[in-house]
Amino acid sequence: MRTYIADTKNKVGESVELFGWVQTIRDQKKIKFLILRDISGVVQCVVFGNDEALKVVESLTLESVIKIEGTVKAEKQAPGGIEIAVEKIEVLSLAAPELPIPVIEKTGEVDLAKRIDWRWLDLRKPERKLIFDVWTAMEQAFVDYCAENKYIEIHSPKLMSAPSEGSAELFEVKYFERKAYLSQSPQFYKQMAMAAGFEKTFEIGPVFRANPSFTSRHDTEFTGYDIEISFIDSHYDVMAEEERFIVAMLTGIKEKHGDKIKEFYNRDITVPATPFPKVTMEEAKKILSDLNIASTDDGDLNPEEERKLSEFIKKRDNHEFVFVTDYPKSVRPFYHMRQESDPNVTKSFDLLFNGLEVTTGAQREHRYDILIQQAQEKGLTLEPIQFYLNFFKYGCPPHGGLGFGPSRFVMQTLGLENVREVTYLYRGVKRLEP
C-alpha cells in the first residue's frame, strides 16, 4: 500500500512503501542518502547497514524511478524533520546516466528551446507542475460555473469547409478527395447553438492559427474557452458574465493553490471586485495621449498601450482588469454588431489582465440582411459562408459572446512572460516535437 511522501510526517515509527524519482544521491560509502520526490513532495532516505540496498544505490542514477520500503523516523537534521530508514530499494526504471537537462539540481539557467526539447524533464520541477495545477483548477471552476448556470456544452468540429475568421493564417488539411481547414475559432458554431435555441453555450477546445511569427505571445495551436449567450441587451451583459466566471476561476485557484503560488512565484492571488473598470476605446486613447504614449493604430491598442493602460487603471482603480469597449468597425470582424448611435462603432470589447489582452467579445449581428451587408462591406465572398449565414434565416435571438485565452490568463496569474511556459507542449512554425 503506497504512502505519499507528504503523508509520511503522520506515520513516524511506521513501515511505509514509497514510490518516486531519485532527486539527489549523496554517497558516503557505508552510509548513503537519497532525496526521493513524488507528486506530493520530497523526503530524505538513508541507507545504512544493509548491503543489498547499498549495492542498489551504487548503480542508481539521478531521476530513476524507485520503490522504497522503510521506516519513518523523526530526524531533526533532515529536511522537514523526517527521514526514511531504508529496508529495501527496487528500481522500477533506471534513468540513463547523462540527463540532457538538469531536473532539480541547478547548473545554471537552461535555454527555453532546449527545455521544450526535453519538456517532460522540465515539467518535473514542482514550480512547472504548479502551472498545470493552476490550469486544472481554473478549468474546473469554468466548467462548474457554466454547468451550474445552465450552459450547454458543445464540442464543435475543428475540420471546416471554410475559414471562420478570414482566410489568413489558415491550415489546410487533405480531406479525402477535397480540402478542409482547421478551425481558427468555434465562432460560427457557437453562434449556431444560439440559432438552435441553446440560449447559453460554452466550449473548451483547440484553435489553430498558421501564424508565422515567433513572439512570446504567439503559437500555432492553443486552447480557447468560448461562451455565447442569447437574449442579451448589449455587450455589457457578456462582460458581466465574464466578470462572474473570472471571479469563480480566481477563487478556485486561490483556494487550491494560493500558498504554492506565493511560495514558487511570490504572487498573491486577488479575487477581483466587480464590476471591473471599463473604458471605451475613445477614452482609452485619451488616457494614453495624456500619458504621452504614442499610438500606432487609431482603432486598436498595441502591446505597449495595453500595458500602460493597465498600469493607469491599476493606479486609479486598484484593479488588475480593465475592459476596453466600443472598438471601431474597421478593426472588428463583420459579425460584430454596430451601435445604433454610431454605426462606425461596434458593440465589442477586449479584456486586459495586467496589461495583456485575454478576451475578445461582442454582441453579434443576428439580423440576416444586415449581416450580409456587413460581410459584403468587409469584402467577403458570401458563397463559402452561406452555411453560416443560413443560421440567421429561421429565427435567431439577439446574442453575444466571447473568446477567452486560458494560457494568457495563467501567464498573468503567475507573472510568466512566455506562452511557451504555460503550454503543455508548445507548437510554433519550427516546433512539432516532442
Add this chain to the structure above:
Amino acid sequence: MRTYIADTKNKVGESVELFGWVQTIRDQKKIKFLILRDISGVVQCVVFGNDEALKVVESLTLESVIKIEGTVKAEKQAPGGIEIAVEKIEVLSLAAPELPIPVIEKTGEVDLAKRIDWRWLDLRKPERKLIFDVWTAMEQAFVDYCAENKYIEIHSPKLMSAPSEGSAELFEVKYFERKAYLSQSPQFYKQMAMAAGFEKTFEIGPVFRANPSFTSRHDTEFTGYDIEISFIDSHYDVMAEEERFIVAMLTGIKEKHGDKIKEFYNRDITVPATPFPKVTMEEAKKILSDLNIASTDDGDLNPEEERKLSEFIKKRDNHEFVFVTDYPKSVRPFYHMRQESDPNVTKSFDLLFNGLEVTTGAQREHRYDILIQQAQEKGLTLEPIQFYLNFFKYGCPPHGGLGFGPSRFVMQTLGLENVREVTYLYRGVKRLEP
C-alpha cells in the same frame, strides 16, 4: 426583466416579459393563439382585443423569435394550466416562411442527412437538446471527479510530426514548409505526463481519424476523454478508476436529467454496482461459443459478439457493463504491456456498455528496451517515434490508462442508434458542413 417560461406558473396575476420561439400559430381572426417556446418550456399566449398585437401576429411566421409582454393568467383549458394575455409583441427575428425541415409540428420522419443539413433547426426539439444537457452533466462529473482526485489536466497538441496510432487513417496538414498530422489520440502525450511525474492526468479533446467508412458508429472527428495514471500494479487499477468515474457520471446524469430522459427516451438511468463484471477474452470466446455465436476473429470481438456478450452478462449478472480483458498481443498496439505469465497476452481491456465498446485501456510498457523490441516486432520504424521513445529513457514509472468515447457513452445512455445523433456537428467523408 425576463421571466423564463417555466417560472410563469409562479407568477399568476403578474406582468411578465417572455422571450422565445413561435412554435405554433392558431389564427381565429379576432383571437389568436401562439405557443411560445424557450429553453425552459412552452406556454400558450392569447392575443385578443389588441389591434396592434393582432396585426403583428398576422405577419408572424413559425420559429420566429419574439418578445412578449403580458399578464400571466390561470387557464384550465391551456396546456399546463397557464396562459399569457398578450399586451405587446415585438419581433426580434422573423423566420423565413418556408422551414426546410419541420421543427416541432410533425410532418412525418425526416431523413437524418437532411436533419444534419439543417442541424440548428433539428436541435430545437427538446429531446435533441436533452442529448447535450446529458453530455454537459457527464463531462462536468468527469472533470470534477478528476480534479477532486488530484488529476492534472492537459491539453496536448493536435498537430503532430508523426502518427500516434499507426499510419492508417491519418489526416495530413500543410504546415508551413513541411507536413504535420492530426492527432489520432493523445496517447503519446498523456504518457509523456507520466514521464513528467504528473502521476495522474486527464484530457478532453478532439481526435481525428481519416476513416472512409459510412457506418452508424464512425466519424472522422470525435471527442475523446483520456486518463493516464502512474504506479499501478496492473490494468486492474485502471479499470477500478474507470468504474469510479462512470459511477460519478451516471449519478450526475440521473440527478440532473433522469426525469427528462424517462419522459423523452423512456429509459431509467441505473447507477451501476461496482466492481463491474470482468471476463478475459478467452472466457468471452468460450461464452460466445456456448451461445453458438460465430466468431470472425480469434483475438477480438465483432459487433455481434459484443452485443451477445453484453446480453449474456445482463442476464447473468444484471449489469449493463462488462470489461473484456487480456487481449492477445496481435490485436493490441506495441505500447501495451504483455503479461509475465504469457507474453502473447496483453494487460489490456475494453469496456462494453450495453453491447457497444466505449473504452480501450491497458497497462503501458514503460521499459525502454522492451518497448523498442515490441515496436520493432510490430514492424514500426523507430525514427519517427524516437521523440516518444525518449520519454522512457530518464525514469518513467509503471503506468496505464484508457481512452473513453463520450459520444458512444451518451448513445448507450439514451438508447440512440447513430453517432450522428449525439454529435453536435457530425463529420464524415462527405460531410464538412454546416
